Amino acid sequence: MACKAYKKMDEKDLEFFRDILKDSKRVLVGDRINPDYGHDEIDCIGVEERLPDAVLRVLTTEEVSKIMKHCNEQLIPVVVRAAGTGLVGGAMPVMDCVMIDTTLMDKILELDKENLTMTVQPGLLYQDCVEYAAQNGYMYCPDPGSKTSTIGGNIACNAGGMRAIKYGCTRESVRGLTVVMPDGSIMNFGGKMVKNTSGYSLKDLIVGSEGTLAVITEAILKLIPLPKCTISLLLPFDDIDAAMEMVPKLVTFDTAPAAIEYCSKECIDNAKKYLDKGFPSNEYPAYLLLTYDGTDEDIVLKEIEKLIDYAMENGAMGEPLLVDSPDRHRQTWGTRSVFLEAIQASTSMMDECDVVVPRSAIADFLKLVTATSEKYDMRLPCFGHAGDGNLHVYLCKDNMSEADFMEKAVFVFNDLYDGAKKMGGAISGEHGIGFAKLPYLRREEGDEFMELMHRIKLAFDPNEILNPGKVCY
Numbered sequence: 300m301a302c303k304a305y306k307k308m309d310e311k312d313l314e315f316f317r318d319i320l321k322d323s324k325r326v327l328v329g330d331r332i333n334p335d336y337g338h339d340e341i342d343c344i345g346v347e348e349r350l351p352d353a354v355l356r357v358l359t360t361e362e363v364s365k366i367m368k369h370c371n372e373q374l375i376p377v378v379v380r381a382a383g384t385g386l387v388g389g390a391m392p393v394m395d396c397v398m399i400d401t402t403l404m405d406k407i408l409e410l411d412k413e414n415l416t417m418t419v420q421p422g423l424l425y426q427d428c429v430e431y432a433a434q435n436g437y438m439y440c441p442d443p444g445s446k447t448s449t450i451g452g453n454i455a456c457n458a459g460g461m462r463a464i465k466y467g468c469t470r471e472s473v474r475g476l477t478v479v480m481p482d483g484s485i486m487n488f489g490g491k492m493v494k495n496t497s498g499y500s501l502k503d504l505i506v507g508s509e510g511t512l513a514v515i516t517e518a519i520l521k522l523i524p525l526p527k528c529t530i531s532l533l534l535p536f537d538d539i540d541a542a543m544e545m546v547p548k549l550v551t552f553d554t555a556p557a558a559i560e561y562c563s564k565e566c567i568d569n570a571k572k573y574l575d576k577g578f579p580s581n582e583y584p585a586y587l588l589l590t591y592d593g594t595d596e597d598i599v600l601k602e603i604e605k606l607i608d609y610a611m612e613n614g615a616m617g618e619p620l621l622v623d624s625p626d627r628h629r630q631t632w633g634t635r636s637v638f639l640e641a642i643q644a645s646t647s648m649m650d651e652c653d654v655v656v657p658r659s660a661i662a663d664f665l666k667l668v669t670a671t672s673e674k675y676d677m678r679l680p681c682f683g684h685a686g687d688g689n690l691h692v693y694l695c696k697d698n699m700s701e702a703d704f705m706e707k708a709v710f711v712f713n714d715l716y717d718g719a720k721k722m723g724g725a726i727s728g729e730h731g732i733g734f735a736k737l738p739y740l741r742r743e744e745g746d747e748f749m750e751l752m753h754r755i756k757l758a759f760d761p762n763e764i765l766n767p768g769k770v771c772y
C-alpha cells in the first residue's frame with residue numbers, strides 16, 4: 300500500500316472542483332454519491348467497500364487536466380472509474396479519494412476511412428463502439444463479454460474476450476492515446492500510424508495499466524473491414540478431457556477460429572435457470588463453442604466441414620450443431636453471455652480466478668480445478684476462452700460461513716495460481732490485478748518484479764496519487 304501523507308479533500312478543494320466543472324450536477328458529494336461507486340462487479344473477498352469523498356463527472360480532457368494538477372499539488376488520491384464492470388476492485392476506492400467518472404465522455408469523434416481508425420472518448424460504451432463501426436462496414440475487433448463496459452475501461456484493463464484468439468486483446472486494436480498525466484500535463488502516445496518504433500511504446504504501457512499511470516481521455520482505435528460471414532459451431536463432448544485436449548489442435552487448421560469457448564454443463568444449466576432458456580443442446584458434460592468468420596461463406600463452411608470430420612474422428616463427441624441462423628445465434632451466444640451472472644445468482648457470495656496457461660496446458664489446468672474443488676470441498680464452476688488458455692474459475696461460498704469461505708478461498712487461489720505458474724501460466728489473462736489480486740501477484744512473481752513495476756509507476760506518478768494501492772504495491 301502507498302504510504303504517502305495524503306490529504307483528505309476539504310471544502311476548499313470541493314469549491315475548486317465546482318469551479319472547474321461549473322455544473323453542480325457533475326460534482327457529487329454526500330448522499331448524492333450512489334453506493335455503486337463503492338464497488339465494482341464482484342465481491343472481491345476481504346475488500347471493504349468505501350465511497351469516494353467526491354465524484355467528478357468530467358466532460359473534457361482539459362477538465363481532467365485541471366483536476367489532476369490540483370490533486371497532485373494537494374496530494375489528494377484520485378481513482379478513475381468508468382462503467383464499473385471490473386472484477387478485481389480496480390475502480391474501487393481503498394482510501395479517502397476523489398473519483399473521476401468518465402462515463403459522460405462518450406462521444407465518437409471521428410471515423411477515418413482512409414486510415415481505418417475510429418477516434419473516441421473513453422466513456423463510449425463498448426457495444427455502441429462496435430455497433431457504430433458495423434453500421435459503417437467495419438469491425439472493432441475486441442469482444443469482451445461485458446458489452447456495457449467502456450472503451451476507456453477496456454483499454455485500461457487490456458480487455459480480452461471471445462475474439463482474442465484471432466484478433467488479439469484490446470492492445471492490438473489501440474493505435475493512439477491522449478492521456479492526462481498525474482501532474483495534469485496532457486500527452487499523446489502513438490497515433491494513426493500502422494507502425495511506430497520511435498522509442499519505448501508508452502501507449503502500450505498505458506494499455507493494461509488499470510488507471511495507475513495516467514487517465515485516458517481519447518483513443519484512436521484500429522478497425523478492419525467487417526467480415527461478410529460469421530458462423531458458430533457447437534461441439535458437444537462426452538468427456539471434458541477430450542474437449543480440452545482438442546483445443547490446441549483446432550487452431551492448426553487453415554482457417555483460424557475467431558473464438559473457442561469452453562462451456563461446462565454446470566454453467567449451461569445455471570444459465571438456463573437464470574434466463575429460462577439455454578443452449579440448443581445441454582445433455583453433454585462439456586461443449587466447445589467456436590466461431591469462424593471470413594469474406595466467403597463457402598470457404599468458411601468448407602473449413603468448418605473439415606474441422607467437424609477431424610473432431611468426430613478424434614474426440615469423444617456427440618452430433619455437432621451449426622449455429623447459423625439468427626435465432627440460434629441469439630440463443631447460444633445469449634446463453635453464453637450470462638454465464639458469469641448466472642453463477643453469481645447461484646450462490647450467496649463468490650470470487651473469481653482469471654488464470655491463463657499455455658493452450659497446450661489447458662486440459663491439465665482443468666484437471667487441477669476439479670482436484671482443488673474436491674480437496675477443499677468448494678464448488679468451482681468454470682468456463683472461458685479455452686482457445687487463449689484463459690479460464691474463469693468461480694469460487695462459490697454456497698452454504699459455508701463467510702469466515703470459512705474466506706479462509707478456504709486463500710488456499711484455493713494459492714493452489715490454482717501455483718499450478719498455473721508451474722504450467723507456464725500467469726494469474727490474470729484479462730481481468731487484471733486491481734486491488735483484489737495483489738497479494739497473489741506478489742506471491743507468484745516475486746519482489747523484484749513488483750519493485751520494477753513500482754519504479755515504472757513512480758516515473759509516471761512520483762506522488763503516487765493515481766489509484767494508489769493497486770497493481771504494483
Ligand SMILES: Cc1cc2nc3c(=O)[nH]c(=O)nc-3n(C[C@H](O)[C@H](O)[C@H](O)COP(=O)(O)OP(=O)(O)OC[C@H]3O[C@@H](n4cnc5c(N)ncnc54)[C@H](O)[C@@H]3O)c2cc1C
Pocket residue numbers: 339340378379380381382383384385386388389390401421442443444445447448449450451452453454455456457458459460461509510511513514515516639640729730733766
Ligand atoms: C459479465 C461480465 C463479463 C466480462 N467479460 C469480460 C471479458 O470477456 N473480457 C475481459 O477482459 N473482461 C471482462 N469483464 C471484466 C470487465 O468488464 C473489463 O475489465 C472492462 O474492461 C472494464 O471496463 P469498465 O468500463 O467497466 O471499467 P471500470 O470497471 O470502471 O474500471 C476498470 C479499471 O480501469 C480503470 N479505468 C477506467 N477508465 C479509465 C480511463 N479512462 N483512464 C484510466 N483508467 C481507467 C479503472 O481505474 C479501473 O482500474 C467482464 C465483466 C463482467 C461483469
